Amino acid sequence: MIERNLERGLFASRWIMAPFYVGLVFALVGLLIKFMQELFHFAVELTRAGEADVVLGILSLIDLSLAGNLLLIVIFSGYENFVSKIDVGDHEDAPDWKGKVDFGALKLKLIASMVAISGIHMLKVFMGLAKYSDRDIMWMTIIHVVFVVTGVLLALMDRLSHAPDGIRPEH
Template identity: 35%
Template sequence: MSSHAHSQPPSPETEGDAPKASLLERAVEGSIFSSRWLQAPLYLGLIVAQMVYVCQFFAELWHMLHLFLAGGNVEKVSTDIMIGVLGLIDVVMVANLVIMVVIGGYETFVSRLDLSGKADKPEWLSHVNAGVLKIKLGTALISISSIHLLKTFIEVRGADFKIINEAIAWQVCIHIIFLVSALVLAWTDRIMMNGVHADAKQH
């Protein structure tokens, strides 16, 4: 006998439940997928924070110019200007970090940016992903930590080194942690990419 003779038509309850379950599933999946837009206000908030950093940059620049024009002890003014320049570099590096988080995070976790016709599109955006973004953020944190260490060493010249010895030790430890973390992230990303390439070759 044919297998069709033993098959039974689906009951009305089964036929009625299937579309409802499918509709509910699509609604849940659509809500989960759309929830990524909840991050958009966070990135807009970081843009506002970027504006604050721009104001801080010019405030520190004005303070440095004031020190230069006021004159005084040449060695002290030179040290203060050097610390001021490092402060400006620190602000710029933090601003770069914010830009990477805003653009890279939005591109990776929210929605693709339509920059196909933009001639000034940053080069790193062409191959941005979660792994690349983490490595770039780690590198930026190392650079910022280096600037803070250099500022600290300049500021303690001629001061009682014993008083702030512990603070400098903590800064060095944090800097080393950033270095190790960046190396681990790069190593992990490389292993994952090698695994992806190996799977692609097998298929």
């Protein structure tokens, strides 16, 4: 009986994570506010901006939307993997991947999103090289490469951990 109550308590403790996901929803609202500010700034400056500035503005908006996508992935899949299933019935707008992203896939989606966001940031840096020192560019490039290498290694580890027994890559 003690063991059963302990296990029920441990199982119920997963609900401690729910406020984290609600907090991430507030972060998503904050990101929306920042996106709207950036969109307003972009629209106001559009007629006076040069081609490079227009591309940089668009890249900033894409960067923010990718961060929003990343937050949604973490909110939905984290909640479903660690707290409870999200029951929206057969709602036509439910994402196809909802309920299908396990922890391994979540890690890969997170790192892929980070690589994409980092890549867009690097493109913005390369379009405005005069604004950055060589040292800053070097460190941003190193950090981007670390994200890429980390993503490749995580994907490789995931693939190796799911390989059928007896079928392992040769050394």
